[in-house]
Amino acid sequence: MLRADGITVAYGRQRVLRGADLAVAPGVVTGLAGPSGCGKSTLSRVLALLLRPDAGRLTVDGTEVHRWRHRASRDLRTRVALIFQQPRLAVDPRLTLREIAAEPYQATGRPPGPADELAEDLGLTPELLVRRPHEVSDGQLQRACVARALALRPRYVICDEMTTMLDASTQAHLVARLEAYRRETGAGILAITHDEELLTRWTEPSGGPTVRMS
Amino acid sequence: MTSSLTVQNLSVRFHLPGATVHAVSDASFEVRQGECLALVGESGCGKSVMAHALMGLLPGNATVAGSAWLRTGGAPPLDLIAAPERVLARTVRGRRIGLVPQSPAAHLTPVRTARAQLAEALRELGNPAPADELAARAGLAPEQLDRYPHQLSGGMAQRVVNAIALAGDPWLIIADEPTSGLDRPLVDATMTELRRLADDGRAVLLITHDLRAAEQVADHIAVMYASRVVSHAPAAEFFAGPRHPYAAGLLEALPSRGFTPIPGRPPELTDLPAGCAFLPRCDRSTAACSHLPEAGTEPSRVACHHPLERPLEHPLEHHVAR
Ligand SMILES: Nc1ncnc2c1ncn2[C@@H]1O[C@H](COP(=O)(O)OP(=O)(O)O)[C@@H](O)[C@H]1O
Ligand code: SF4
Ligand SMILES: [Mg+2]
Numbered sequence: 001m002l003r004a005d006g007i008t009v010a011y012g013r014q015r016v017l018r019g020a021d022l023a024v025a026p027g028v029v030t031g032l033a034g035p036s037g038c039g040k041s042t043l044s045r046v047l048a049l050l051l052r053p054d055a056g057r058l059t060v061d062g063t064e065v066h067r068w069r070h071r072a073s074r075d076l077r078t079r080v081a082l083i084f085q086q087p088r089l090a091v092d093p094r095l096t097l098r099e100i101a102a103e104p105y106q107a108t109g110r111p112p113g114p115a116d117e118l119a120e121d122l123g124l125t126p127e128l129l130v131r132r133p134h135e136v137s138d139g140q141l142q143r144a145c146v147a148r149a150l151a152l153r154p155r156y157v158i159c160d161e162m163t164t165m166l167d168a169s170t171q172a173h174l175v176a177r178l179e180a181y182r183r184e185t186g187a188g189i190l191a192i193t194h195d196e197e198l199l200t201r202w203t204e205p206s207g208g209p210t211v212r213m214s
Numbered sequence: 215m216t217s218s219l220t221v222q223n224l225s226v227r228f229h230l231p232g233a234t235v236h237a238v239s240d241a242s243f244e245v246r247q248g249e250c251l252a253l254v255g256e257s258g259c260g261k262s263v264m265a266h267a268l269m270g271l272l273p274g275n276a277t278v279a280g281s282a283w284l285r286t287g288g289a290p291p292l293d294l295i296a297a298p299e300r301v302l303a304r305t306v307r308g309r310r311i312g313l314v315p316q317s318p319a320a321h322l323t324p325v326r327t328a329r330a331q332l333a334e335a336l337r338e339l340g341n342p343a344p345a346d347e348l349a350a351r352a353g354l355a356p357e358q359l360d361r362y363p364h365q366l367s368g369g370m371a372q373r374v375v376n377a378i379a380l381a382g383d384p385w386l387i388i389a390d391e392p393t394s395g396l397d398r399p400l401v402d403a404t405m406t407e408l409r410r411l412a413d414d415g416r417a418v419l420l421i422t423h424d425l426r427a428a429e430q431v432a433d434h435i436a437v438m439y440a441s442r443v444v445s446h447a448p449a450a451e452f453f454a455g456p457r458h459p460y461a462a463g464l465l466e467a468l469p470s471r472g473f474t475p476i477p478g479r480p481p482e483l484t485d486l487p488a489g490c491a492f493l494p495r496c497d498r499s500t501a502a503c504s505h506l507p508e509a510g511t512e513p514s515r516v517a518c519h520h521p522l523e524r525p526l527e528h529p530l531e532h533h534v535a536r
Binding site: 035036037123125127136137138139140164165166167168169170171172173175176194195196197198200201202 | 255256257258367368369394396397398399400423425463464465467468469470473474475476479482
C-alpha cells in the first residue's frame with residue numbers, strides 16, 4: 001500500500017493541501033478526481049517522493065518516508081513512478097527518445113535494461129527512438145515517458161492527467177498498456193483525471209475506488 | 215452576401231536538409247458566416263500548420279500552394295495565400311481573422327498585467343472599446359485583468375487570449391487547441407463562448423484533438439489524417455456514424471464508446487505513401503487503396519475507397535442538442 005496521511009503543503013503563504021489522506025492499493029486502479037487547482041498534482045508529487053510535505057506521513061509498503069527527492073533511498077524512490085500531464089515539461093530536450101526511455105537505468109547505475117523493447121511495446125519505432133523531443137508529437141513523447149516510468153518496474157504508478165493532451169486513440173492505447181502492466185505485475189495505479197468517463201472506464205475493470213478532492 | 219472563407223487545394227511543405235515534410239496536402243473546405251467548423255485529428259497531423267498558413271505565419275522553410283479566399287462584408291475578396299505580408303499584417307491578422315493560439319500561457323508577456331496586454335492590442339487595432347468591456351464579454355471580471363500571467367489559472371489565461379483575439383472585432387476566429395489541459399467546466403465555458411461568437415454572425419475554425427469539445431459546438435467536422443482532410447461532414451451526421459474508417463476508429467477510441475485504440479501508428483510526414491495513408495491500419499483496405507482515394511463531394515465528403523455505409527452500432531449517448 002502507498003499511503004498518505006494528513007498531508008499539508010503550502011507554497012509560500014498559499015496552502016494547497018490541508019490534511020489530505022489517500023491510499024493507493026496494489027493490484028487495482030484508484031481514481032482521483034477534483035476540479036483544477038485543488039491540489040491533485042501537488043499530492044501526486046508528494047506520493048512520488050518528489051515534494052516534502054509541510055506536515056503528514058507517507059508510507060510505501062509499510063516503510064515511512066523520511067527523505068525526499070534525491071535524498072530518498074533508491075529502493076523507495078524507484079518503487080513509485082510518476083507520469084505527468086505535459087510530457088514536454090517532463091523531459092530533457094537534449095536527449096533522444098531512446099535516452100529518455102533509458103534514463104532510469106542510468107540514474108540508478110544499472111546496466112541498460114530492455115528500454116528498446118518497452119518503447120517498441122508502447123508504439124515507438126527505432127526511427128522515432130533516435131529523435132529528440134522537438135522532432136516528435138506530444139503523443140509520441142508521452143509514449144517515451146510511459147516507457148521511462150515503467151523501466152524499473154515500479155510497484156505504484158501515478159498518472160497525473162496523463163492523457164489530457166492526447167487524442168482519443170493514443171489515450172486508449174496508453175491506458176491499455178498501463179492496464180496490461182498492472183495485470184502482469186500487480187502494481188497499484190493512481191489515475192488522476194477530471195474526465196469522468198475516462199475515470200469510470202479506467203477504474204472499473206479492477207474494481208478500485210475513486211477518491212474525490214474538492 | 216454572406217461572408218465566407220474558401221480554402222482550395224491548400225498544401226504546405228517544409229524543406230529540411232535531406233527531407234521534405236508534407237504537413238498539409240491538398241486540403242479544401244469552407245467556413246461560412248454563423249458556423250463553426252471543427253478540424254480534428256491526432257497531434258502532428260498538420261492542424262496548426264494549416265492555421266498558420268491561413269494567417270501567413272509560416273516560417274521561411276515552408277512553401278505553400280493553393281488558395282484561401284476570404285470574402286467578408288464590403289471588402290473585396292482576398293486570397294490569403296497570395297496576399298503580400300504587408301496586406302496580411304495591416305488588414306487581416308487581428309482585424310479580419312483573430313487567432314487564439316495554442317498554449318495561452320506561453321503567449322502572454324510575464325512582466326505585464328493582462329489589462330496592459332489587452333489595452334495594447336485594442337490600441338494597435340484602433341478599437342476604442344474599453345478593455346473591461348471586452349474582458350467581460352470573454353468572461354473576465356475587471357479585477358482579474360489586473361493580474362500578471364503567473365497569477366492567472368489556465369482557464370483565466372485562456373479567456374485573456376480569447377479577449378485579445380477579439381480586440382480587432384475579427385470576422386473569423388481560428389482557435390488552436392483552446393481547451394488543451396483545461397478541465398471539463400472550463401472546456402464547456404470555452405465552447406459556449408465560441409458558439410456565441412458564431413451565433414453572433416462570425417465564423418469559427420476550431421482546431422482540436424478533443425472530439426467531445428468539437429461535438430459541443432461544431433456545425434461541421436473535418437477530420438485530418440497524415441496531412442490530408444479525409445472526411446468532412448455535418449456534425450450530427452458525423453457523430454451518428456462517421457463513414458471514414460479512421461474517423462470511425464477515433465470515435466470508437468473514446469472512453470464513452472469502445473475505448474479501443476486504433477492499431478498501429480500514423481506514417482511519417484516525410485515519407486507518405488502514394489495511396490491512402492491509413493492503409494496499414496485499416497481493416498477495410500483492398501488493393502484499390504494503394505491508389506489515392508478522391509475527396510468526394512458535398513455535403514458529406516469521404517476520401518476512402520470503401521467508406522462505412524451505416525452508423526456505428528453504438529447509439530450516441532451524449533449528443534448535445536442545440
Ligand atoms: N518549421 C517546421 N519545420 C519542419 N517541420 C515542421 C515545422 N513545423 C511543423 N512541422 C511538422 O509539420 C507537421 C504538422 O505539425 P502541426 O501542424 O503542428 O500538427 P498538429 O497541429 O496537427 O498537432 C508535423 O510533422 C511537424 O513536425
Ligand atoms: S481508402 Fe482503403 S485503406 Fe484508406 S481508409 Fe478507405 S478502406 Fe481504408
Ligand atoms: Mg497543433
